[in-house]
Amino acid sequence: MQVFGVDKFPRMTDYVVPSGVRIADADRVRLGAHLAAGTTVMHEGFCNFNAGTLGTSMVEGRIVQGVVVGDGSDIGGGASIMGTLSGGGTERVSIGRRCLVGAQAGVGIALGDDCVVEAGLYVTAGTKVTLEDGSVVKAKELSGRDGVLFIRNSTTGVVEARTRKGHGIALNDALHAND
Numbered sequence: 105m106q107v108f109g110v111d112k113f114p115r116m117t118d119y120v121v122p123s124g125v126r127i128a129d130a131d132r133v134r135l136g137a138h139l140a141a142g143t144t145v146m147h148e149g150f151c152n153f154n155a156g157t158l159g160t161s162m163v164e165g166r167i168v169q170g171v172v173v174g175d176g177s178d179i180g181g182g183a184s185i186m187g188t189l190s191g192g193g194t195e196r197v198s199i200g201r202r203c204l205v206g207a208q209a210g211v212g213i214a215l216g217d218d219c220v221v222e223a224g225l226y227v228t229a230g231t232k233v234t235l236e237d238g239s240v241v242k243a244k245e246l247s248g249r250d251g252v253l254f255i256r257n258s259t260t261g262v263v264e265a266r267t268r269k270g271h272g273i274a275l276n277d278a279l280h281a282n283d
């Protein structure tokens with residue numbers, strides 16, 4: 105006998121496989137997740153119940169309970185999205201359209217459309233962020249703002265929010281042809 109898990113939620117794929125979706129490791133998606141057509145969840149990706157994607161997405165990081173990821177966004181390898189179920193977090197996190205959460209990055213605020221979080225940078229709600237005019241705000245004050253690049257300046261260590269022009273990232277069409 106093999107026991108694959110002892111949990112309150114079974115794997116989603118034991119009950120439903122949405123069309124147009126690729127899931128590399130079925131254990132990583134719990135029943136109650138919503139994966140829109142065009143979503144690919146790679147081995148390191150994860151999607152909890154009451155969470156998911158609204159369109160084409162590459163998911164190599166973790167989409168936690170309560171988080172919605174907009175069309176065209178890429179959750180990079182090992183990326184973390186902060187939840188509110190445990191740990192005391194109260195900030196509602198969502199990811200807009202055409203965003204990139206870099207590999208090993210983390211997000212504790214809502215991202216608007218066309219945002220990028222640099223690989224390895226964890227933007228928590230309270231992270232002090234320096235804007236282009238030199239002012240400093242808590243990251244949660246930028247919640248939902250479109251077209252922001254969050255980056256840790258590697259020469260100063262300061263977390264900066266820089267304005268990004270135009271549309272954000274483009275996903276690889278070949279990777280998302282899941283039908």
Ligand SMILES: CC(C)(COP(=O)(O)OP(=O)(O)OC[C@H]1O[C@@H](n2cnc3c(N)ncnc32)[C@H](O)[C@@H]1OP(=O)(O)O)[C@@H](O)C(=O)NCCC(=O)NCCSC(=O)CCC(=O)O
Nearest residue numbers: 164180181182205206207220221222223255256257258259
């Ligand atoms: C922050 C960005 C977006 C920046 O990239 P860009 O292409 O826009 O800019 P760039 O050309 O690299 O850099 C423009 C200029 O800024 C400088 N520059 C770049 N980053 C800097 C930093 N942190 N501090 C100070 N300067 C910096 C560059 O040297 C360059 O300088 P000059 O102008 O002087 O030349 C990137 O570094 C990044 O983090 N991308 C995330 C990619 C990612 O993680 N994808 C997920 C794939 S998932 C995956 O791969 C799986 C991995 C896994 O499973 O673990």
